[in-house]
Structures are given as C-alpha cells and as structure tokens.
Amino acid sequence: MPQPISRRHLMGMGLGGALATALSPIAMRQAQAGPEAGWIPLFNGKDLSGWTFFQDGVGDTDTGGVLDIQDGTLHVLGPTFQGDGKVGFGHLATAQEYGNYHLRLEFKWGERRFAPRRLAKRNSGILYHMKATRGVLYPDSVEFQVEETDVGDAIMINTQALEGPNLGGTALWPSYPPSFPREYVPPIKAGPIERQWFRKTGDFERLDSWNQLDLIAFGDQAAHLVNGRIVTTLFAMRTRREDNPAEWRSLTGGRIALEIEAAEISFRNIVLRPLSDNDIKAVRDGSY
Known part of the structure; x- marks a missing residue:
C-alpha cells in the first residue's frame, strides 16, 4: 500500500x-x-482473502497455479503456472460490491503469452460495477481495458454509457452538459454479449515498467486515469433491470475484478478510497 x-x-x-x-x-x-x-487495501499482499476466483473450464478453484503472491505482488500466469501452453480465461473478483469510490492499483507486464493469444497483444483488464453473478466468465460490467497500446479504453459488457466527448484532445470531465447528445451508441453483438467500445484519448502506458491506474467512479459516471492522466470518461452508465430486461436502470456499483487473459501480468498496491459527498463535490468543482 x-x-x-x-x-x-x-x-x-x-x-x-x-x-x-x-x-x-x-x-x-x-x-x-x-x-x-481513507485508503483501504483490497489486496492484503499475503493471500486472496476477500476475493473469488473463476477460470473458464476450471471453475472456482485455482488448480493450475494461475495465481501466485510474492513480496506483496499478485502474479497472474507467472512462474507457478505449469499449463500446457493454453489458458482458459477468467477473473479474480472482490466478494464485496462497491460504489462511489476511487480505485488505485499498479500493474506491470510479464513476458509470457499463451494460446489462444500467443501472438497477440498482452491483455488483461479491470472489470467494475460487475454484476454479482458467479460462475460466468464475463458478468455484466464495465471494463477498464488493460491491453498493450489500449490501456484506459472502456468496454461496456452488456451495459451502456455515454462517452465523454474528446474536447481538444481531452476527455470531457467531470460534468456532462444537458445540451450534449443523449443517444447511446448501438452496441456490437457477439454471441450473448453486447459491447460498446470507447477509445482512450492519450497514450501514457509504459510497456516495460510499473504503471499506475486510477478509476474514479461515483453515481453513474466514471473516469479512467493512466499514470495520472484522464484518458476516458463515461456518463449515464446503465444496465438492464433484473426484473424486466427490456428496461434500463442506472449503473452505480458492483464487484471489482482483475482479468486473466492469456498473458503474464502482475498487480500490487490495490487500494480503494470511498468517496464522501464532499469528495464528490470536490470532483465536480475540479478541486479533488
């Protein structure tokens, strides 16, 4: 921490x-x-207390050494993984749900890549506002993309948002004017998943050293920061109602997850700071 x-x-x-x-x-x-x-450690640096594991084709128990913890760092698909060269995708998720918070963590790429993405970009991600559904690879959520050259993109997974417009090279933040468009971009459908994909406005990730990621989420809006710079913003996030999927409700919270996506990656200093009403006011007036 x-x-x-x-x-x-x-x-x-x-x-x-x-x-x-x-x-x-x-x-x-x-x-x-x-x-x-007011920072709270989500990862204690010793074990996976407070987190749940899921890997496609494996289940809710890490039987293949996918995860390893050394010196306060969580290694994903590091030296302890002794698979046959192919990796089932998965995630490590908080058992608790969160809303109105500032999340911060650090990540660093490893060298190993596995099938089916042995020749592809190294890839991972932070899923947030994730539905409580267990035993599903990609529950309804929002992804803070962590992929080589794409760190900071936003992918809406069976959810929707209004993208903060790119104003002179900077993503709009922290308010969305009433006069701006309010129509949601139609999602792209792939099997059971609908996705909106919003591209970042700047390149600040480092490929060969540690990176700091910040997520500021309150109400139905969020900002993605890469090494201290806002690169993507989202407003009016929404998800389908559980009791009536034909209708939408505001998306304001849920579980937080780290993805397992066929590339070696390490995480450390995973902390969260709940945002009070005064903090949110400070964000809105630019003094946070």
Whole structure:
C-alpha cells in the first residue's frame, strides 16, 4: 500500500508550499495516500482473502497455479503456472460490491503469452460495477481495458454509457452538459454479449515498467486515469433491470475484478478510497 507522507514533515523541510504548487490535486492525493487519507487495501499482499476466483473450464478453484503472491505482488500466469501452453480465461473478483469510490492499483507486464493469444497483444483488464453473478466468465460490467497500446479504453459488457466527448484532445470531465447528445451508441453483438467500445484519448502506458491506474467512479459516471492522466470518461452508465430486461436502470456499483487473459501480468498496491459527498463535490468543482 502507498506509504503516507507527513505534511508536518514536509513543512519542516520547507517543502510544503513547493509541493502544493508543483503537484496536481491527483498527485497530491497520491503523495498523501495512506490510512489518514481513507485508503483501504483490497489486496492484503499475503493471500486472496476477500476475493473469488473463476477460470473458464476450471471453475472456482485455482488448480493450475494461475495465481501466485510474492513480496506483496499478485502474479497472474507467472512462474507457478505449469499449463500446457493454453489458458482458459477468467477473473479474480472482490466478494464485496462497491460504489462511489476511487480505485488505485499498479500493474506491470510479464513476458509470457499463451494460446489462444500467443501472438497477440498482452491483455488483461479491470472489470467494475460487475454484476454479482458467479460462475460466468464475463458478468455484466464495465471494463477498464488493460491491453498493450489500449490501456484506459472502456468496454461496456452488456451495459451502456455515454462517452465523454474528446474536447481538444481531452476527455470531457467531470460534468456532462444537458445540451450534449443523449443517444447511446448501438452496441456490437457477439454471441450473448453486447459491447460498446470507447477509445482512450492519450497514450501514457509504459510497456516495460510499473504503471499506475486510477478509476474514479461515483453515481453513474466514471473516469479512467493512466499514470495520472484522464484518458476516458463515461456518463449515464446503465444496465438492464433484473426484473424486466427490456428496461434500463442506472449503473452505480458492483464487484471489482482483475482479468486473466492469456498473458503474464502482475498487480500490487490495490487500494480503494470511498468517496464522501464532499469528495464528490470536490470532483465536480475540479478541486479533488
């Protein structure tokens, strides 16, 4: 988990004012991240307490060494995986559901790739606002895409959203003006899944070192950040009603998952900060 930095210590060094001037609000919050800032570890760095596992063709128990934890880092398809060269896709999901939060984690690519994507881009993802359904590879959710050259894209999985327009190269945030279009882009259908795919507005991922991803989600909107920059924003997210699939309801929360998609990847420092009403107000007025 990110280590706290004492503001009193910084002031004593004469750096408080300079730090506040030099860093953006997001960077300031990163520098101060710690228990006093309200960050909660979702991954304890020791075991998978609070998470559930699912792998297509395997089930809810990791029998093939897909996951390994070393020195506080979660390795996916690392050295402990002794498969035959082909990997069933899957995910590791929180048992708990979340809404109105700031999620932060770090990831780094490994070298190994497996069939059926041995020659493809390394791929993974963060699924959020995920339906509670168990035993399904891709429950209804929103994907924060983690794929080489595409980190930060948004994929709506049997859900829908209005994409934040690209205004001069920057995704619209944090408010969606009433005068802007309110028509949802028709999804692409592939078998039982309907997808909308929204492309990021900038390239900030690093292929050979650790990357920090931030997800700010409150109400029915969300922002994807890659190494401190907003690259994709979503508004008016919605999902079909369970009691009447012909109708929609606002999508405001759900489980959070990390994908297993035939590529070696590591995660660490997976933390979440619940957003209070004051935090949400700060996001809306640009001071968060």
